[in-house]
């Protein structure tokens with residue numbers, strides 16, 4: 001276990017999808033606040049391969065603090081997510097009811113916006129697209145479908 005946040009009922013553990021993931025001990029009802037994404041603000045040129053970082057603006061990332069790893073750094077992607085940026089800020093809310101011990105997933109396409117960026121997806125969801133792409137590279141109808149859970153700078 002990498003990190004434990006005593007103020008929440010979330011914990012990190014080996015994921016069936018990739019590396020470590022984040023899980024909930026207790027049920028989370030749809031609409032509930034789940035976790036605030038935190039980290040060090042970095043310009044995109046400072047973000048290097050393998051760094052856990054959330055893109056929050058055209059040139060701005062919220063990157064992991066190696067001295068202070070946080071649970072939000074370890075949330076994996078799914079093409080069928082259970083949390084999202086409902087308010088447009090870097091806070092994740094449940095977008096459906098989540099059961100105890102279920103892994104949390106957000107859709108990385110709702111934050112990443114680097115043209116041409118993509119990674120293979122192993123989420124295993126029935127609607128998995130096989131690859132995770134940048135928001136700007138998605139077809140218009142898919143961007144529209146995600147509109148309610150993308151970060152503000154993409155709305």
Ligand SMILES: C[S@@+](CC[C@H](N)C(=O)[O-])C[C@H]1O[C@@H](n2cnc3c(N)ncnc32)[C@H](O)[C@@H]1O
Pocket residue numbers: 015017018019020021052053073074075076077078119120121122123
């Ligand atoms: C912020 S980390 C998530 C935590 C990661 N599991 C770990 O242990 O460090 C993001 C990285 O996890 C991997 N990842 C997350 N979700 C994935 C998925 N659905 N399919 C493939 N790789 C995934 C990718 O390598 C991605 O760059």
Ligand SMILES: [Zn+2]
Pocket residue numbers: 078079080121122123124125127128129130131
């Ligand atoms: Zn997928």
